[in-house]
Amino acid sequence: MSKYLTEFRESGIARLILDEIRRLVTRPWVIMEVCGGQTHAIVRSGIDQLLPPEVRLVHGPGCPVCVTPLEIIDQAIAIAMWPEVIFCSFGDMLRVPGSQQDLLSARASGADVRIVYSPLEALQAARENPAREVVFLAIGFETTAPGNAMAVMQAAKEGLANFSILTSHVLVPPAMKALLASPDNQVQGYLAAGHVCTVMGLAEYETICAEYQVPIVVTGLESNDILEGLVMILSQLEAGRHEVENQYGRSVRREGNPLARGMVDRVFTIKDQKWRGIGLLPQSGLMVRDEFAAFDASKKFAVSGIATRESAECISGVILQGLQRPDQCPAFATTCRPEHPLGATMVSSEGACAAYYHYKKL
Amino acid sequence: MCLAIPGKLIKIFENTGLKMGEVDYDGTVSQVCLEYVPEIVLGQYTIVHAGFALSILDEEEARKTLDLWQELLSKADLLHEKEGRG
Numbered sequence: 369m370s371k372y373l374t375e376f377r378e379s380g381i382a383r384l385i386l387d388e389i390r391r392l393v394t395r396p397w398v399i400m401e402v403c404g405g406q407t408h409a410i411v412r413s414g415i416d417q418l419l420p421p422e423v424r425l426v427h428g429p430g431c432p433v434c435v436t437p438l439e440i441i442d443q444a445i446a447i448a449m450w451p452e453v454i455f456c457s458f459g460d461m462l463r464v465p466g467s468q469q470d471l472l473s474a475r476a477s478g479a480d481v482r483i484v485y486s487p488l489e490a491l492q493a494a495r496e497n498p499a500r501e502v503v504f505l506a507i508g509f510e511t512t513a514p515g516n517a518m519a520v521m522q523a524a525k526e527g528l529a530n531f532s533i534l535t536s537h538v539l540v541p542p543a544m545k546a547l548l549a550s551p552d553n554q555v556q557g558y559l560a561a562g563h564v565c566t567v568m569g570l571a572e573y574e575t576i577c578a579e580y581q582v583p584i585v586v587t588g589l590e591s592n593d594i595l596e597g598l599v600m601i602l603s604q605l606e607a608g609r610h611e612v613e614n615q616y617g618r619s620v621r622r623e624g625n626p627l628a629r630g631m632v633d634r635v636f637t638i639k640d641q642k643w644r645g646i647g648l649l650p651q652s653g654l655m656v657r658d659e660f661a662a663f664d665a666s667k668k669f670a671v672s673g674i675a676t677r678e679s680a681e682c683i684s685g686v687i688l689q690g691l692q693r694p695d696q697c698p699a700f701a702t703t704c705r706p707e708h709p710l711g712a713t714m715v716s717s718e719g720a721c722a723a724y725y726h727y728k729k730l
Numbered sequence: 731m732c733l734a735i736p737g738k739l740i741k742i743f744e745n746t747g748l749k750m751g752e753v754d755y756d757g758t759v760s761q762v763c764l765e766y767v768p769e770i771v772l773g774q775y776t777i778v779h780a781g782f783a784l785s786i787l788d789e790e791e792a793r794k795t796l797d798l799w800q801e802l803l804s805k806a807d808l809l810h811e812k813e814g815r816g
Contacts, residue, residue, distance in 0.1 A: 372736040375796055381799045487780065487781065512779055512780045514766055515763070518765060522746070563734060618788045619777050619788070620785075625784055627766045627768070628782075
């Protein structure tokens with residue numbers, strides 16, 4: 369395995385850090401790992417099983433595919449069905465259930481749906497197919513926003529009038545605040561998402577930390593990063609401290625990545641945003657600025673007003689808020705499986721239900 | 731989308747006015763945009779999301795973390811030896 373991976377997953381070190389956690393903990397604590405990538409590392413490596421019983425990890429909403437609202441999926445399918453459209457998306461989105469069908473079944477019924485790894489590939493499709501409309505499904509957190517912003521800027525520079533993006537961009541800090549402000553909140557500390565902070569830096573977290581008096585440790589995505597993040601946050605909790613600390617210094621700088629942040633600000637503006645399973649959160653999303661409206665698929669295609677219908681069985685909303693575990697859902701691994709998902713949390717490689725399904729021997 | 735692992739930059743080029751590169755993940759090579767890390771040089775490791783390099787891995791910081799863990803490990807070994815179980 370590649371450099372910077374093996375060393376951060378080494379099991380001898382993991383055992384020692386676990387010993388340190390056991391020595392540290394004197395009473396029960398509830399800690400949320402925000403990022404879906406961290407959830408997968410935790411469940412895959414069995415960290416949740418190895419922690420002392422006092423430490424409870426709850427899985428956060430940090431799965432971009434999972435929180436993309438149903439109406440966006442339905443709009444994506446409606447746009448993809450237009451004969452002149454080439455619809456480009458990250459592969460993860462193709463199996464996410466819409467009200468009636470998913471993008472994969474739209475493709476099966478004739479839509480030109482293509483999987484891309486970068487918005488720049490969608491841009492290339494627009495250059496190569498000037499007679500077609502190329503639409504990119506621009507979803508994600510602060511980690512994908514810089515790339516999507518760059519694609520729009522590049523389309524504007526090149527005058528690629530046949531390129532547009534259907535946007536569903538969510539921001540992590542407003543969701544962290546909303547969870548803390550909820551009357552049902554149990555979370556006493558956050559392991560913040562290392563890659564989101566790589567872009568955004570630490571400033572927003574300092575505000576949350578001060579306002580809600582909870583410790584926040586910006587944490588990497590490998591198993592030993594997570595264990596070390598837990599040592600740092602439990603030390604704070606046991607000592608009654610609440611500070612922002614950075615476990616993931618090898619990637620996260622205080623100011624984040626100013627170039628990436630600058631481009632996001634240039635192309636997008638903040639708006640109230642609906643999160644699938646959670647609801648509307650104020651100032652928690654991004655939309656394309658009016659200046660770039662020509663590249664906004666929601667303005668180019670008349671797709672508003674589609675009636676949506678969620679599965680009645682799926683409890684992904686409470687799972688995304690950390691109120692229940694995937695295996696507490698009656699549909700889990702019975703009527704809901706990765707090949708027939710009822711909710712997005714079972715689809716995505718970052719979804720909590722998919723992590724439980726793949727790694728837990730239940 | 732957020733499951734980015736570090737990869738090593740092995741090539742720098744330009745395409746449609748953008749600074750681009752090739753990143754090697756243990757034999758799997760992918761094209762990435764380097765516009766957000768313009769100071770990167772060949773051989774450095776980078777974190778990439780959806781085709782965009784977002785940070786250059788700070789080798790010194792990585793080393794600090796690993797040294798700290800190594801220290802833990804040697805302390806534990808010493809303890810084992812003292813207890814005659816080493």
